[in-house]
Amino acid sequence: MFEKLKKSFGKSETKPVESEVKYEEGQVSVKPTNKPKIGYIHVSGCTGDVMSLTENYDILSTLLSDMVDIVYGQTLVDKWIHGTYAEEMPDMDLCFIEGSVCLQDEHSLIEVQEARKHSKLVAAFGSCAMNGCFTRFSRGGQQAQPKHESFVPLSDLIKVDLAIPGCPASPEIIAKSVVALINNDMDYLQPALDIANCNLACGCDLQTNVINKALCTGCGTCALACPTKAIDMIEGRPIINTNRCIKCGSCNVHCPRTWFPLDKIKKEFNL
Amino acid sequence: MEFGNYKEVLCARATDSKIQEVSQDGGIVTALFSYALEEGIIEGAVVAGPSDEPWVPKPVIAMSKEDLIDAAGTKYTHSPNVWALKEAVRQYGLEKVGTVGTPCQIMGIRKMQVYPFSTRFVADKLKLLIGIFCMENFPFASLETFVEEKMKVNMDDVTKMDIGKGKFFAYTGEEDNKIPLKQTHGYEQASCNVCPDYVAELADVSTGSVGTPDGWSTVFTRTDDGDSIFKAAVDAGVIETKPMDENVKPGLGLLSKLSKGKKDKNKKEAERRIKMGLPIPAGFDNFYKY
Ligand SMILES: Cc1cc2nc3c(=O)[nH]c(=O)nc-3n(C[C@H](O)[C@H](O)[C@H](O)COP(=O)(O)OP(=O)(O)OC[C@H]3O[C@@H](n4cnc5c(N)ncnc54)[C@H](O)[C@@H]3O)c2cc1C
Numbered sequence: 193m194f195e196k197l198k199k200s201f202g203k204s205e206t207k208p209v210e211s212e213v214k215y216e217e218g219q220v221s222v223k224p225t226n227k228p229k230i231g232y233i234h235v236s237g238c239t240g241d242v243m244s245l246t247e248n249y250d251i252l253s254t255l256l257s258d259m260v261d262i263v264y265g266q267t268l269v270d271k272w273i274h275g276t277y278a279e280e281m282p283d284m285d286l287c288f289i290e291g292s293v294c295l296q297d298e299h300s301l302i303e304v305q306e307a308r309k310h311s312k313l314v315a316a317f318g319s320c321a322m323n324g325c326f327t328r329f330s331r332g333g334q335q336a337q338p339k340h341e342s343f344v345p346l347s348d349l350i351k352v353d354l355a356i357p358g359c360p361a362s363p364e365i366i367a368k369s370v371v372a373l374i375n376n377d378m379d380y381l382q383p384a385l386d387i388a389n390c391n392l393a394c395g396c397d398l399q400t401n402v403i404n405k406a407l408c409t410g411c412g413t414c415a416l417a418c419p420t421k422a423i424d425m426i427e428g429r430p431i432i433n434t435n436r437c438i439k440c441g442s443c444n445v446h447c448p449r450t451w452f453p454l455d456k457i458k459k460e461f462n463l
Numbered sequence: 464m465e466f467g468n469y470k471e472v473l474c475a476r477a478t479d480s481k482i483q484e485v486s487q488d489g490g491i492v493t494a495l496f497s498y499a500l501e502e503g504i505i506e507g508a509v510v511a512g513p514s515d516e517p518w519v520p521k522p523v524i525a526m527s528k529e530d531l532i533d534a535a536g537t538k539y540t541h542s543p544n545v546w547a548l549k550e551a552v553r554q555y556g557l558e559k560v561g562t563v564g565t566p567c568q569i570m571g572i573r574k575m576q577v578y579p580f581s582t583r584f585v586a587d588k589l590k591l592l593i594g595i596f597c598m599e600n601f602p603f604a605s606l607e608t609f610v611e612e613k614m615k616v617n618m619d620d621v622t623k624m625d626i627g628k629g630k631f632f633a634y635t636g637e638e639d640n641k642i643p644l645k646q647t648h649g650y651e652q653a654s655c656n657v658c659p660d661y662v663a664e665l666a667d668v669s670t671g672s673v674g675t676p677d678g679w680s681t682v683f684t685r686t687d688d689g690d691s692i693f694k695a696a697v698d699a700g701v702i703e704t705k706p707m708d709e710n711v712k713p714g715l716g717l718l719s720k721l722s723k724g725k726k727d728k729n730k731k732e733a734e735r736r737i738k739m740g741l742p743i744p745a746g747f748d749n750f751y752k753y
């Protein structure tokens with residue numbers, strides 16, 4: 193299932209895909225019997241990304257019941273390690289982690305470190321996990337934990353294999369990424385692998401990475417992508433209201449002048 | 464292929480004289496969106512409409528043929544139509560949206576559709592993307608320079624701007640003000656100098672003026688949807704077509720020359736920038752090829 197992925201991360205052991213063929217009412221259905229084991233961990237996030245996952249109404253039940261096994265998580269299944277760490281964390285093929293990590297919260301630190309040990313792949317799920325997003329503005333001093341002041345993206349603490357940015361990540365990109373993983377379509381996932389270690393992002397990226405590099409065409413895609421309307425297009429260039437920007441990084445990721453998936457576009461639209 | 468992949472290439476124009484009067488070329492954009500609106504294929508189209516300042520376009524969500532006619536004609540400066548798609552989908556609540564854009568705008572939209580990282584439920588609402596050919600675009604201050612400084616014409620008096628036959632024209636009704644295109648070089652935006660696409664290779668339908676006589680347009684139908692909507696508009700009599708053969712002057716030869724010329728020149732500029740240690744978007748290397 194994750195052969196290519198595992199190879200690219202230097203892990204050699206692979207399991208062949210086993211499946212069960214059923215004939216029901218004249219229809220043939222093939223169900224994988226060794227479905228990928230998926231975990232979902234919620235650290236300092238808002239649950240927006242997993243809410244976004246559930247907005248895949250049409251395919252959600254098939255996805256959750258037929259295509260994957262959710263083996264760990266507080267929101268999707270009632271299974272997670274409690275404060276006492278009495279419960280063992282199961283092994284996972286892929287663990288989605290939503291939210292950044294509070295350095296003063298021992299439980300979060302242990303949970304992500306355990307997740308790394310127990311997962312073949314770790315995905316930074318949403319912008320908070322990828323690069324901190326608006327937890328970058330945290331600075332402590334609030335009840336009931338005035339000391340909880342430092343929040344870092346996952347890749348500051350553990351190795352992250354892929355990132356799915358967005359605040360929240362859209363329902364469609366989550367569905368497309370999970371389906372790509374199941375189909376072992378590494379080509380589609382390459383951009384998510386490439387940005388796995390992006391731990392800094394802001395609307396200012398457009399100025400430094402695009403406008404300052406003589407690449408901005410004024411197309412307006414960044415302004416379309418911005419979830420907080422922090423971007424205005426003035427005289428053909430994005431201008432960032434840094435007081436509104438929540439540092440989600442969506443603008444820079446969406447800009448067609450940062451990277452451009454020509455082959456994938458041609459494939460998807462049969463062009 | 465310097466034209467990208469396509470199903471058919473035709474010489475075409477709108478049959479409605481009201482559209483012919485205001486359109487830049489054959490009025491394909493206005494006619495095709497009008498048809499799509501009437502047929503319910505789209506509920507609105509984001510186009511470059513007029514703003515308070517003459518020749519400064521503003522994205523407008525056209526909901527009727529009248530809105531489309533108000534927005535017809537080329538404005539040779541930025542109109543961030545892609546940005547307004549969000550307004551069309553969210554504030555206007557449209558389920559089926561069309562838009563027109565330069566190749567770079569179509570590129571931004573297509574990338575968003577394939578990798579919709581943070582644009583929930585926008586990609587699936589886009590039903591008709593019309594791309595317009597584009598050699599380069601200009602900051603507004605550049606346009607002012609051509610018209611007001613070089614031609615000594617008041618922007619307010621200009622009724623149409625056009626690029627063709629090696630010249631930049633600003634029509635005022637009384638006389639045709641023009642400057643050689645050479646005098647506009649160096650005023651285009653810098654990002655156009657590495658642009659890999661002339662004929663909007665990733666749109667559903669793309670159209671432009673080069674290749675066909677005045678008042679007509681060159682049209683490529685590209686995706687299945689684009690091809691069938693265009694053909695339906697032709698069948699409905701909204702658009703008339705001629706085969707793109709040797710009777711059509713100047714024909715595809717010129718278009719091919721311009722498209723290859725743009726790709727070659729901009730590939731060279733990209734290589735020059737890479738040598739200086741500057742970035743070029745990953746994925747453009749293939750796009751320069753034909
Ligand atoms: C910057 C620029 C450069 C161009 N360069 C070339 C060229 O080198 N060769 C060539 O053959 N054609 C070029 N064109 C295309 C050409 O000028 C016409 O737009 C095209 O032929 C469509 O004409 P039409 O009569 O079918 O459209 P119309 O029915 O007149 O409608 C034109 C549509 O385009 C929209 N529009 C106008 N300006 C813009 C803009 N700046 N951005 C986005 N949408 C806009 C209008 O709102 C309208 O909906 C260029 C266009 C632009 C904007």
Ligand code: SF4
Binds near residue numbers: 398403408448571
């Ligand atoms: S998406 Fe990129 S190229 Fe387009 S306007 Fe924004 S910064 Fe410029």
Ligand code: SF4
Binds near residue numbers: 419420422444
């Ligand atoms: S400008 Fe908008 S899209 Fe860009 S990082 Fe800030 S909030 Fe995110």
Ligand code: SF4
Binds near residue numbers: 565566600658
């Ligand atoms: S030349 Fe390319 S980058 Fe410049 S406006 Fe036209 S399509 Fe956009």
